[in-house]
Amino acid sequence: MPEQPSLRSELAAATRILASHGLIGMFGHVSVLTEDPQRYLVCPGAGARKDRCRPEDVLELDLDYEFEPGLPLELYMHSEVHRLKPHIKSLIHVHSPALVALAAMATVPADLLMLHASFWPSVMPVWDEPDLVRDRAAAQRLIGILGDEAIALLRWHGAVIVGRTLHEAVFRATLAEEHSGQLVTALSHGQPLAPVPESIDREDLYAKVLSPRTHDMHWGYASSFVTVPPGARG
Amino acid sequence: MPEQPSLRSELAAATRILASHGLIGMFGHVSVLTEDPQRYLVCPGAGARKDRCRPEDVLELDLDYEFEPGLPLELYMHSEVHRLKPHIKSLIHVHSPALVALAAMATVPADLLMLHASFWPSVMPVWDEPDLVRDRAAAQRLIGILGDEAIALLRWHGAVIVGRTLHEAVFRATLAEEHSGQLVTALSHGQPLAPVPESIDREDLYAKVLSPRTHDMHWGYASSFVTVPPGARG
């Protein structure tokens, strides 16, 4: 069964890639569903060095596994997306600066600034409960709010980004923070932005601009900047 | 008496952590009260390399010790907080960019943008004397303005951040600059931000989101990025 170790290595690499982009660090986490739809892999919780994540640091859990110290505090984001939406193979939770700034705006702007970020929702789903996502019920509400979108913002907190593959989720997460940064910069001008014509369907655009081949190319590119920490097994 | 060396090592580590985050450098300082409530430890003053602070560089002073060259110029911030508020174990003074920008605003915005920064005061205390905090009387006025809050801004200058432990103060200081940066970014939009519901008490939120366990996890995390300079004793 060589797939399992490989997925474990990929999740460790995803953790290091997200850390190298400043998307996760003290906080933030990433999961991937295994071939067994009852089980998922997730990176270690707050306090672990994400930039040094080794395959053997990755945790494999059953969807019903209960939170315990050492796991991400908001673990159920992952279990519940994998339970409710098995076609979503990966969820990433970040507290990155531009996404937090965007999440604070009373009316979250939905402008699309980069064709490459065309997974950006026309109407941004926003979680606005003033608490962390601590239990299964809260996590299920969050996944309900996310709906079929690729990203949802969490007010006073950050964002969750999902993908149909781990590669897609990682690429979207890096583009999401980049896009948000460019969006808040452009908005600081105080003048209107040029809208993508409404006749253009964002899903069509996404399919055209960001094929799975591009996700895989990005994965190879981003991976080449992060090395497996010395002494890692698995 | 093994605690004293340990506290000295911790203050040196705090100094290096704050330097690694760009919170202190040429200017800025951190103190911690010792078990003897008449004595405190403080990092060296302006000009010392904070990123290389060794345990033996840390100064141990009596609350009544008078300023002298080599000590932080605004030393009395530390002695007076430790004298007037002995439950406050640590005070950090920073000149970091986002906090300075925020301190310049005629009406300092008090929006809370991150649950993790829920120590942020609903009404920000602001010191507005156009001078450094040079003598004991000025320091006592500053501590009076701070009141029971975790942070106060100093106009045209920076901020002081306090904690009931050194770990809490260091974590709050890093979150304070991060929060300020996200706040000024979000405000550059020129549109209203989404307020945390007034029914939510910030103290309750803080207790829920940021337990002492989280402060200690952050300490371990942040410490792992800074190493003790070679040849350090103590």
Next chain:
Amino acid sequence: MPEQPSLRSELAAATRILASHGLIGMFGHVSVLTEDPQRYLVCPGAGARKDRCRPEDVLELDLDYEFEPGLPLELYMHSEVHRLKPHIKSLIHVHSPALVALAAMATVPADLLMLHASFWPSVMPVWDEPDLVRDRAAAQRLIGILGDEAIALLRWHGAVIVGRTLHEAVFRATLAEEHSGQLVTALSHGQPLAPVPESIDREDLYAKVLSPRTHDMHWGYASSFVTVPPGARG
């Protein structure tokens, strides 16, 4: 024929210089026309490590060469500028953050903020088709929009910058992102900027401030920060 290897080395160096400035990375590309006006050199496509580009990684293509995987997806930007404007020796395509933010503005500001960026058009040409530049016809429309200017913005996408030499194009590209960043920063103030007097012709200014000698000095300067990757041939 010692020129060809030299041009190949120069294009590889240009690729590394643009990468070291964060102008190209996963995306973005640069070309240069060869002495044979039917052939051009171009860096590898998305996914290649631009910061490690070696002379042997550079591709030499005929103007009529058709896109294939491994080449820049928007290859025809290069072939068509070299076909239609043979006096333009180099074209650079970037997705850098400030240029993307500027390209998003409904009315693109044309203020000139730096004498050194006096190649900045008085009226910025803007491509506003909501798609990548994928085929020869689209590329020819883009080159038509560019006209005789040094730069055109692509809405929701980035910019193309051209030069009469590779050195000029590289210098302009670094100045274009720097200028855009300073422009969006200055605009965030929300107040009018000081216009360069209309009596000043930008072309005259450019000729005065940025001679070919300056381009070559910049080339030498910027090259000195990037080294040829070990084991490179050619």
Next chain:
Amino acid sequence: MPEQPSLRSELAAATRILASHGLIGMFGHVSVLTEDPQRYLVCPGAGARKDRCRPEDVLELDLDYEFEPGLPLELYMHSEVHRLKPHIKSLIHVHSPALVALAAMATVPADLLMLHASFWPSVMPVWDEPDLVRDRAAAQRLIGILGDEAIALLRWHGAVIVGRTLHEAVFRATLAEEHSGQLVTALSHGQPLAPVPESIDREDLYAKVLSPRTHDMHWGYASSFVTVPPGARG
């Protein structure tokens, strides 16, 4: 005559310090008057690696020396300040991003945001000729505009900063860019800033907050981050 080599070493260190802060690079230069008021030292011109400036790279020139390639293009800024204002021992010319953004504003804000930048003029002198400062007459006009202030902005270009010692000029230059960055950030809020009370004289404030001892401490601090390039003589 051991002073001259020492001053040469100090100017080389100043050049490296300014480069390490991103204040000078491809462009930008610094001078210091020698004990002989007819002669000054200046760093090399555009294209030289400022971050590797060695004592032997520093040029010693007579006030009447004419520009030639290899020297800073705007050499006469230095010769003329040293001729007209011999009590000014050092002039620094920068193109740094926040100062350029500030220089672009039709009405340059004169708010003082940091007590430590209290050399900031109440009314900022602004050079607004749309050209480089290329000849002695232009340089003399610039020095006239500067008057008795510590800094003048050059529209579409950058700034000049002066000091009564090299240490003061270097400290002021680093503070000037830092202060400008915080100022444009605070201004992006679009709301009024809190003015330092008009009863406070900026010169008095400067004398109180920034003594020559502080300049020297900063020099020691900043120098400790830059090392003399290997193999340097002098």
